[in-house]
Amino acid sequence: MQIASTAAAIRWRTDFDKFVIISNFERRHWTKHSQADEDGWDIYWASVITIKQIFSPENSVRLEPHQIINHFPNHYELTRKDLMVKNVKRYMKQQKKDVLVESTPEFIPVTYILPQDYSLFVEEFRKVPVPWIMKPIAKAQGRGIFLINKLSQVKKWASSNVPAAMRPQTENYVVSRYIEDPLLIGGKKFDLRMYVVVLNYKPLQVYMSQLGFARFCNIKYSSEVAEMDNQFVHLTNVAIQKHGDEYNSRHGNKWPLTDLRLYLEATWGHAATSELFESINSVIICSLKACQNVMINDRHCFELYGYDIIIDQSLKPWLIEVNASPSLSATTHSDRLLKCKVIHDTLQLVTPPDWDTGTDSTAPNSHQDAQPARCLPKTVGSMQLLFDETSELEEGRARRDALLSTESVKRGRRKTMIDSVSLRPTSAYS
Numbered sequence: 001m002q003i004a005s006t007a008a009a010i011r012w013r014t015d016f017d018k019f020v021i022i023s024n025f026e027r028r029h030w031t032k033h034s035q036a037d038e039d040g041w042d043i044y045w046a047s048v049i050t051i052k053q054i055f056s057p058e059n060s061v062r063l064e065p066h067q068i069i070n071h072f073p074n075h076y077e078l079t080r081k082d083l084m085v086k087n088v089k090r091y092m093k094q095q096k097k098d099v100l101v102e103s104t105p106e107f108i109p110v111t112y113i114l115p116q117d118y119s120l121f122v123e124e125f126r127k128v129p130v131p132w133i134m135k136p137i138a139k140a141q142g143r144g145i146f147l148i149n150k151l152s153q154v155k156k157w158a159s160s161n162v163p164a165a166m167r168p169q170t171e172n173y174v175v176s177r178y179i180e181d182p183l184l185i186g187g188k189k190f191d192l193r194m195y196v197v198v199l200n201y202k203p204l205q206v207y208m209s210q211l212g213f214a215r216f217c218n219i220k221y222s223s224e225v226a227e228m229d230n231q232f233v234h235l236t237n238v239a240i241q242k243h244g245d246e247y248n249s250r251h252g253n254k255w256p257l258t259d260l261r262l263y264l265e266a267t268w269g270h271a272a273t274s275e276l277f278e279s280i281n282s283v284i285i286c287s288l289k290a291c292q293n294v295m296i297n298d299r300h301c302f303e304l305y306g307y308d309i310i311i312d313q314s315l316k317p318w319l320i321e322v323n324a325s326p327s328l329s330a331t332t333h334s335d336r337l338l339k340c341k342v343i344h345d346t347l348q349l350v351t352p353p354d355w356d357t358g359t360d361s362t363a364p365n366s367h368q369d370a371q372p373a374r375c376l377p378k379t380v381g382s383m384q385l386l387f388d389e390t391s392e393l394e395e396g397r398a399r400r401d402a403l404l405s406t407e408s409v410k411r412g413r414r415k416t417m418i419d420s421v422s423l424r425p426t427s428a429y430s
Helices: 019-027 048-054 081-097 118-127 151-161 257-268 270-292 333-350 389-423
Strands: 011-014 043-045 111-114 132-136 146-148 173-177 188-201 204-209 213-216 254-256 303-311 317-323 383-388
Touching: 011 019, 019 333, 081 111, 081 173, 081 270, 081 317, 111 118, 118 151, 188 257, 188 270, 188 333, 204 270, 204 333, 204 389, 213 257, 254 257, 254 333, 257 270, 270 303, 270 317, 270 383, 303 333, 333 383, 383 389
Parallel strands: 011 043
Antiparallel strands: 111 173, 132 146, 132 173, 188 204, 188 213, 188 303, 204 383, 213 254, 303 317
């Protein structure tokens, strides 16, 4: 198998005209793929639409063994809001049934999918008349989101019990119980954007960047009914907040994760803050395990997810959603530096020094070949190894082998004792 002798031999391709991506490729002195050779690339930073086309059964595209791409074929199992809820609910149900596994605390708010779960939602709504938040299942940047406190606000989704042929066209939504008691800083609501890289789903191998940030609302939080429709109070999305009169273009309403942690340690203490971040790690790992068995583990793929997490006033983290294509647009100079570093470290992870960019036609060419086992470093730039199932599996095998070896030794000793007794002369017993 031919190994690229120089970095310049690596050919890149992307659908995104984003500085943070293109500059990282160019600084490595990689070569942009030739338009004349459509498939002549080694690494492709593609849009989810392109991924759908590449892995569509109708296209019959077969990636070369050396090619890598930035999404798994069915990444939407985690990143589409309704499917994430479905997979997490199934995972939590399985966890509760397994008496050998410690129960996992709930980490997503009570959520229903409309219109199909409309009746269940109505029943829950009448039991707990609190605000709920409506989100379209496949939109981003805060588009289509609104809060409700009356059933009349969602009556158009009540047609779920009408035959499909007679049902009006309504967009599918998820409706979640609104977290009314978010942790506030300076009186303002915020959430966390965490960057997570998945190298492999089977076995699960996950890194998390230490370069996340908190996103703040422009206006101080209020749970008053009069403010329910005020997006600048309730929605932290930068795409929304940047249009507000009080938006601060100098810092972009963002606070680095390191600064947030220092603030929490000063106000809540080191122990409570450490427990919070351990809980966030657990939320991320559990969400990935929730879709592990349904995810197509393509050996050519990796994923850079953008996790959105809200912390409530008891320092409990709640998973809000997972983004397949977290925004790579920079709102400030520091934001650009942060995102350039995240992409840089992601590329360091997925293109290690021994990455083969050769084109050996005899190499296996299956979309689902297992990833070659390799020892993962604990840190790569800002990325820290969050979970490596390979280590867990190896430790489990080692414990099993040690147990079998111990049992084998015991059986051998028993057999030796029995044999020695049976070989004694009869006079020994007289």
